[in-house]
Amino acid sequence: MDARFAIHFISRVKKGVMTVQAASPVFIPLVSLLLGLVAGVVMHRSDFCMAGMFRDLFLFRRPSLLGPLVAVVALSMALFEGARFLGLLAPYPFPLLGPPSLINLAGGLLFGMGMVLAGGCVVGTLYKMGAGSLPSALAFVGLVAGSALYAEIHPWWSLLGKKTLLFGGRLTLPLWAGSPPLPWVAGALAVSGIVLWRWHRRGELLRPGQAEGYLDPVLAALVLTGVGLLSWVLVGMPLGITTAYAKMGAYLEQWVAPGHVAALAYYQAESLDYLAPFSRIPLRGGAGPRWDAIAAVQFPLISGIVLGSAASALRLGEFRVHPRLPFSQALSALAGGMLMGLAARMAPACNVWHLMGGLPILALQSLLFVAGLLPGAWLGSRLLVRVVLRG
Secondary structure (H helix, E strand, O other): OHHHHHHHHHHHHHHHHHHHHHOHHHHHHHHHHHHHHHHHHHHHHHOOOHHHHHHHHHHHOOHHHHHHHHHHHHHHHHHHHHHHHOOOOOOOOOOOOOOOEHHHHHHHHHHHHHHHHHOOOHHHHHHHHHOOOHHHHHHHHHHHHHHHHHHHHHHHHHHHHHHOEOHHHOOEHHHHHOOOHHHHHHHHHHHHHHHHHHHHHOOOOOOOOOOOOOOOHHHHHHHHHHHHHHHHHHHOOOOOOHHHHHHHHHHHHHHHOHHHHHHOHHHHOOOEEEEOOOOOOEEEEOOOOOOOHHHHHHHHHHHHHHHHHHHHHHHOOOOOOOOOOOHHHHHHHHHHHHHHHHHHHHOOOOHHHHHHHHHHHOEHHHHHHHHHHHHHHHHHHHHHHHHHOOO
């Protein structure tokens, strides 16, 4: 009886997989939407804002404020390496991860400034906008505008990237060193584990809250790490959304100047071309104004984050829209969003892609991005205090 049940169960699973593959047009968008909904709820409940972590690090000089972010990177590193060892991650490294160049450093610098001035990174802007934040809505407008602006400078910026390649164009630190990833990952986990333990011993890691529905950021890190892993296993790459901002800008620009959009090389290129590992769906796409794999992956993810946060805010009675906004704050949010959108294409990619995707596998592109992000966030914090808040 048990054997027959097992055979029946395996048969049903195989039929389920075949059904998923048959429904290929909806599988990837559905997965992205569900992952976005989970991320939106978790980020809203924990106020998991990477921009705020870096800003407060420099304003209050407390490194432990980066604790949730260090936890995400360390947990992702452990899970990604375990999944790679089990053969669950394919392709490895993931698509859209390019060779390291000085442009990664410059993009990280500008992105760090922009996210602090905007009051949120590319996903922080989304979940805060979902909860009714007007500054975040302005930052979202800036993100789309800045991403579209990049298309105008793409040819010469891309050429600069090719001329300033570093580390022989190797994608990851282990590949550059010619060694397996495990020793590097073990060393990084040991260091981050010691740091996290010391912060925990001093009572600086967990932040208990009394508000209804509050989720500690470190616990949120556990969930977000799982979301990132599922994205890689099911979709074939970690979480990323900024190419969709460029695509939105292209759609809007096409209404006004279709000929100009058609003449821009950035909108004609297809940067994504691979086979999704779980569903075996071919994914191809770029930043141009068309429905393709980029749209199928990133548009539902963006929608899910906004809707998940909105549902969480409404459930807790925290959805608020405050239309009266100081001019300096509105200008800072809009300008910061534009700077972030431009920098995310220059880097290329955003903090979520690099910190939750590239850094855990020791991607050299991501290491350079973070090296630029830190001084950029410091500069943004100085501008925020001396210009925006005084204004």
